[in-house]
Amino acid sequence: MTVPARPAALIPRPLMFWTGVALTCAGVAQHLWMFVESASMGFHMAMMGTSGVMWAAMAAIVVGVVISGFAVVQPPGAGPAAAPAPAARTATAHRHRLIAILSFALMVDQMKPATLAFIQPGMRTEFHLGAAEVAWLPTVALSGTVVGSLVGGRAADHIGRRATILIASLLFLGTTVCGAMPTFGGILVMCALMGMAAGGMLPVVYALMTESLPPGRRAAIMVLQAGLTTTGGYMAAAGLAAVLVPLTGWRVLWFAQLPLVLVLIALNRWIPESAAFTALRSQAGRVPAATLFQRPQAAKTLVVSGYALAWGLVYWGFITFLPSQLESSGRGGMSAATLLFVSSLLSIPTCVVAAWLYMRWSARGTMVLYAGLTVAALLALAAVGTDGSRPVLLTAVMLLFAGTAGVIALIGPYTAEIYPLAIRGTAGGWAAAVGKSGGAFGPPLIALVLSAPGGMRTAAVFVALPMAVAGVAVAVRGSNPRAAAGHPGNTARLNAELDDLVRGEAVPAEKTTTATPAPGTEDTA
Numbered sequence: 473m474t475v476p477a478r479p480a481a482l483i484p485r486p487l488m489f490w491t492g493v494a495l496t497c498a499g500v501a502q503h504l505w506m507f508v509e510s511a512s513m514g515f516h517m518a519m520m521g522t523s524g525v526m527w528a529a530m531a532a533i534v535v536g537v538v539i540s541g542f543a544v545v546q547p548p549g550a551g552p553a554a555a556p557a558p559a560a561r562t563a564t565a566h567r568h569r570l571i572a573i574l575s576f577a578l579m580v581d582q583m584k585p586a587t588l589a590f591i592q593p594g595m596r597t598e599f600h601l602g603a604a605e606v607a608w609l610p611t612v613a614l615s616g617t618v619v620g621s622l623v624g625g626r627a628a629d630h631i632g633r634r635a636t637i638l639i640a641s642l643l644f645l646g647t648t649v650c651g652a653m654p655t656f657g658g659i660l661v662m663c664a665l666m667g668m669a670a671g672g673m674l675p676v677v678y679a680l681m682t683e684s685l686p687p688g689r690r691a692a693i694m695v696l697q698a699g700l701t702t703t704g705g706y707m708a709a710a711g712l713a714a715v716l717v718p719l720t721g722w723r724v725l726w727f728a729q730l731p732l733v734l735v736l737i738a739l740n741r742w743i744p745e746s747a748a749f750t751a752l753r754s755q756a757g758r759v760p761a762a763t764l765f766q767r768p769q770a771a772k773t774l775v776v777s778g779y780a781l782a783w784g785l786v787y788w789g790f791i792t793f794l795p796s797q798l799e800s801s802g803r804g805g806m807s808a809a810t811l812l813f814v815s816s817l818l819s820i821p822t823c824v825v826a827a828w829l830y831m832r833w834s835a836r837g838t839m840v841l842y843a844g845l846t847v848a849a850l851l852a853l854a855a856v857g858t859d860g861s862r863p864v865l866l867t868a869v870m871l872l873f874a875g876t877a878g879v880i881a882l883i884g885p886y887t888a889e890i891y892p893l894a895i896r897g898t899a900g901g902w903a904a905a906v907g908k909s910g911g912a913f914g915p916p917l918i919a920l921v922l923s924a925p926g927g928m929r930t931a932a933v934f935v936a937l938p939m940a941v942a943g944v945a946v947a948v949r950g951s952n953p954r955a956a957a958g959h960p961g962n963t964a965r966l967n968a969e970l971d972d973l974v975r976g977e978a979v980p981a982e983k984t985t986t987a988t989p990a991p992g993t994e995d996t997a
Contacts, residue, residue: 498529581669647669778942791876
């Protein structure tokens with residue numbers, strides 16, 4: 473017998489939520505005012521110290537984020553949040569709006585790590601930092617994304633996709649005060665928290681997209697979304713840096729993102745909870761906890777982990793040192809800025825092709841293809857070296873960027889599609905964390921390899937090997953998302969996923985209590 477779930481409010485405790493948002497905004501506004509007052513000092517705040525007013529403002533931010541975060545968690549027994557749009561709107565229109573909002577959320581999410589590249593020169597000057605000291609900034613920020621991905625993915629499977637996205641947005645709001653920190657230590661703390669917010673949002677968006685779009689073009693939409701929002705986030709950060717940094721210095725880049733975060737929070741009413749997740753939550757008493765390393769998920773987790781780790785080693789390790797290697801040789805003909813610009817441009821056609829192949833040909837085959845392209849580019853770089861033929865060298869560099877852009881565009885959507893509903897957020901968080909972990913150990917490891925005989929040639933072969941192994945693993949043991957999707961019916965598919973999670977025991981469909989999914993939010997993966 474089907475028992476309808478009690479409808480849930482968009483925000484269970486709206487007064488508490490908006491009170492928390494107001495407190496957070498007040499704290500941020502005070503920090504912004506301090507930044508404005510530093511104009512007479514060239515917007516240098518390193519010598520201002522931490523006043524009592526600043527401590528009070530930071531306390532208001534912490535209290536506000538905690539209050540608002542608690543307010544968005546749905547109480548037990550609540551069904552999916554009702555869609556706020558008029559009844560006349562079609563399910564297709566609902567989905568288009570959700571795609572647009574979540575794409576905007578991902579772009580804001582991607583702007584955070586992209587901004588790090590543009591604040592370092594000004595930060596080094598203001599705080600008189602050496603290269604070794606400023607290197608802590610990306611290390612701490614990326615370590616924060618690792619923690620955030622693990623915590624955010626887990627939270628998505630417990631408190632919901634929508635609540636986790638909102639909490640990440642609130643943390644984004646509070647950490648914009650990074651631009652007013654008077655000490656380098658304070659900046660590191662804020663960047664770690666900002667990294668946690670960025671890492672927590674990314675996998676949750678893919679889980680919600682998987683559960684909100686019907687089969688067919690869903691895969692292509694998600695791959696395009698993954699690739700293009702990464703490009704959009706970088707280009708937005710670069711554009712803000714080009715316009716604002718010459719006027720007011722590096723600190724303004726954090727405050728400039730404040731309006732975007734406020735818009736994202738205001739758009740929350742059009743982000744419904746996944747109805748499939750809510751229906752699954754009603755089964756919590758009879759469905760045992762599943763883990764990523766428990767059969768039948770263990771093989772998937774090993775394959776996904778290897779693919780993400782190989783990408784992280786190439787992107788955060790090898791590519792980090794590639795600009796300096798080319799410039800030191802004097803033969804590359806491309807500056808670091810040009811390389812970054814080329815990489816962002818190449819990701820656009822790369823992601824379009826990847827989305828088409830993923831949908832029309834084979835998800836697993838597309839992942840193998842882009843892994844192979846990355847390996848081929850690395851081996852070409854190993855063969856020619858930095859002192860080789862300039863056209864061959866630049867072609868290999870461009871192919872390397874194309875390959876890695878395709879790999880990162882594929883891994884998130886693929887992970888969200890192949891895992892069952894109950895651990896989809898956790899799986900996405902794990903994959904994102906493994907990939908980002910390359911930012912913690914990749915640079916020092918590659919620096920060590922570069923000091924060995926052969927230099928960049930040796931390093932290229934070194935990172936090509938795990939990527940080749942990862943591609944073979946996907947080809948041999950990778951899952952097929954289309955096979956995992958099964959029957960397109962929402963309730964039947966949900967019951968099938970619940971059956972898979974019960975330790976070898978089937979749950980009779982006629983005894984399963986489910987919630988009726990809202991239009992456009994049925995679970996079809």
